[in-house]
Amino acid sequence: MITKYKSRNRRQPMVVSKTDAGLSHKCFDAPGVKISGFAPSENKLKVIVLGGLEEVGRNMTVFEYDKEIIIVDMGLQFPEEDMPGIDYIIPNVDYLDDKKDWIKGVIITHGHYDHIGGIPHLMGRLGNPNMFMGKLTAGIVRKRVEEFGKCPKLNIQEINEDSKLQLGKFFRVEALRVNHSIPDCFAIIIHTPVGTIIHSGDFKIDYSPVNDKPADLNWVAQIGGAGVLLLLSDSTDATHVGYQISESSIGDEMGKIFEKLEGRIIIGTFASQLSRVQKLFDLAEKFGRRINLQGRSMNDNVDIAHQIGYLKFNPRIIVEDHELSRLPDNKIIIIGTGAQGESSAFLTRVVNNEHRSINLKTGDTVIFSSSVIPGNERSIQTLMDSMVRQGAKVINYEMMDVHAGGHAKQEDLKLMMRLIKPEYFMPIEGNHYMLRAHAELAEQVGIAKNKILVADNGQIIEFYKAANGEVSGNLTKDKVLTDYVMVDGLGVGDVSNIVLRDRRVMAEDGMIVIIATIDAKTGNTIGNPDIISRGFVYMKENKELIQKTRMKVKRIVKDHNPRTPADNDYVKNKIRNDVGQFLFSQTKRRPMVLPVVIKV
């Protein structure tokens, strides 16, 4: 049995000294920090993952010791299928509401939305603590916050693999460069009073990354050799056998395809796959083509990365929309967003003839250079159909190796565990079955079964250092609140399960509003009940059904002759039930029935 509690309801008195509350960034090996003198009950490190253990997305992890907290990542998750109309989901930070002043820093591993997307919504609420992230990540975060508008000015300190941070009294933090599908990705090394913890962030093993330094595996091994208490590691591809492909070999594969193509090349990819984008710039150079960028996020990201030197290209290679018609087709590469079939992105707009200057034509080749996010398969098929109809050729990763995933697969994950040799292991970032698969790999490389911690969102993990120096880790049964916080338009957290349930019911079989106007004195209906239906049956073609429903309503009112408010409620319930059953018997559909009684 897991106990859930709301921190809001159990608000404790907060005791924070002034020096505690301030942020101190000392050098890693700065002298003078002594850790001692805590009552055993306080002498514990808590690890709480607020998001990322039951889904892919909304990653956020809290590390807490005494009255100090550091946070790693603050992401968003895209909605599930049964959440119509929801834009995205952010982590629930109720637990931190009365601990704002404990937060000594927020560290962001890299610039993808599932790691940064919650920042604009949450940083204000958390008291705007200092943030630490790579240069590129900082550029992307600043841009996003600027667009969002309602976020305080962030205090961001840029970090790299040489950074050593002292956050509060208890946390010494280092950044460890890792490879992924965007440059400036870091795993986070956290030295705590109970031992060293490594949070992997997102990573793959790539011995020849594109435009990014490879992870220093030798240093990883040295850290492992010095003793690591706990490794939290990326489980995204833990169910995939073998090794991940290197980003550079994708480039080679792309190059082979480019060689054969005479027409325009149109590439759909994520705006955030900047390593891929770099490779495309290199190939453009090699094949004497120029590059046109499409999609706001694509342009933004390329701008940011180019300005800070993370994308290397001669600006003259870029070609604007209005110049495209002047270039021969075999000199053009268009890179755009929308490879997941997103309705408002570049590729969909082109296919729907909604793009101001680009249409597909015979000779074009469209390359889908990204894996398919589960749930988007049908949209992508539709998109590919339309492209082929408009004369383009389509190449996707099923047909050729034109996408390398950004995540470590099983053998890569084992390598990381072998190098780090953690005492405790905790799989993060994945659906539960992925975490379990990762846990099994950990067992295979010899981590003790009772030291492999498969947790749920919000579950509190404690590490306690005894007087003799021995540390024991414990997956407690306590859980902080991690309900979905859904963002829909301007509303954050205001779409309740009731609202969602109603949306689902109406999507399934529509709804019918029945308005009975009743004479307050006699309790009889005035005229015919009004009936409005949407999404149920097409009313013009179902006059008989509607007429029968009207008669049913009139009879109910006549039989019960409502005069008091209690009568009203009774009649409304009766209409809801009887009409609902009647309509089901006639159509085998269950529209939402909304009775309204108006007394005049």
Added chain:
Amino acid sequence: MITKYKSRNRRQPMVVSKTDAGLSHKCFDAPGVKISGFAPSENKLKVIVLGGLEEVGRNMTVFEYDKEIIIVDMGLQFPEEDMPGIDYIIPNVDYLDDKKDWIKGVIITHGHYDHIGGIPHLMGRLGNPNMFMGKLTAGIVRKRVEEFGKCPKLNIQEINEDSKLQLGKFFRVEALRVNHSIPDCFAIIIHTPVGTIIHSGDFKIDYSPVNDKPADLNWVAQIGGAGVLLLLSDSTDATHVGYQISESSIGDEMGKIFEKLEGRIIIGTFASQLSRVQKLFDLAEKFGRRINLQGRSMNDNVDIAHQIGYLKFNPRIIVEDHELSRLPDNKIIIIGTGAQGESSAFLTRVVNNEHRSINLKTGDTVIFSSSVIPGNERSIQTLMDSMVRQGAKVINYEMMDVHAGGHAKQEDLKLMMRLIKPEYFMPIEGNHYMLRAHAELAEQVGIAKNKILVADNGQIIEFYKAANGEVSGNLTKDKVLTDYVMVDGLGVGDVSNIVLRDRRVMAEDGMIVIIATIDAKTGNTIGNPDIISRGFVYMKENKELIQKTRMKVKRIVKDHNPRTPADNDYVKNKIRNDVGQFLFSQTKRRPMVLPVVIKV
């Protein structure tokens, strides 16, 4: 430009002689059938695919010569993502409405829903023509029709690879056994006055099928040698490189997994994958386990197939639910439906603790032995999560080779074309991009580009035999109606695009009904407007927004003082627009606004 026409609107006088209208089943080489004496305009074979060229599913093809028609398959399609509440889609047969008496026979290639699912809905409307299909297919069709209720008693003649049918004067039909994931699958050879046509049905190349005879490739080659005018061939896996795996090698793989397992084995698969089911019975025998069947369709199909000898097992191997608890776990295999995450199928019911006798427990292994139908990925992930939480291990086809597809891949498709050497080629059964991919393979094996016909649903393809014996094929620009016919509950074709659009709008942002009661004499509102909202915002937490909306409505009524019906419409439109804009500005959501004006 493609011309669409509705046969209903262009109803021609029908001239059918009594002998024509009757069905004649003569032997293939029966004497006395002479083909001659038609005006050139009639001397054409029409091929019209009513479903299966723009989607996977609702397969149905019409072959028409003079006033005779034969039909191959009559399937259903599962709904697209943007069709909430729809059960499935069946082919549109408007084109056949005034040609019922021309239909000389309906041939069904095999017993999967995308080839038989339209039968109960359509056979009555088509005048219940004679049907021809394999023994197993007949069993499955009879069962489905029986359950459906409203279908006339079908006249089914069972066929096998020795069958030779004369349908009408012009069509001589043979069945060619092919392999797929269910036994009794046939390709159809149709000898017509203009030449021989082969319709592949669904097929894979399997040299060692399970419990099914392998296709006689030598005979296929002989037919090819005798000259084939047109091949219509299965494109489902035309975008997949290489060769499909044999069903028997899957069995071997499963066997290896079974060897290591000590607990219960639970297999999720399609009820229609009877070849897989046979292999599981064989493995049960080998490993001394007994089999428990779950899901109505699974029980039905196994019953049917066992009765007619298509599934071979000792009935004593079957174990009923109430006996399960008496058997040790390592003696149990449970085979059930629901591997696509279908909400009411066996696996989902078990996971949700809704099954009367089976719960998951530690030691169980669940094997997902089917590929994922695009669109079901998220449901399956959720299902796997729950299983793992309940202690079971999960194995799916990503992790091991536990699923062989039922469809030919690129190299297999090329082999079929090489053996048959058709003059014309027409890819069928797939999204448009799959058809195009298949067309490219056809080019690669040397079929002339202008004889590769990539058509759309309903597009008329004509083959004309000139006096000199030369046949020319032509993809015309004429198209018969093939709009979606959607089945929702009892309604067939009554869910219009308007109804669907309304469902989508309400699913996205909900709806709000605004009821203004107005004094007919003065044109003023009586009391406060009633407001009902569902799926938009939670009203109890948004009192201010609701109150402001009420005030807005009152002001609109006051400003316009509606007394005539035209005034009413004006006011309703005004409310719809102004309130819609107001709510969007406040929430960035666009609920459906439904204004009601009641005059008393």
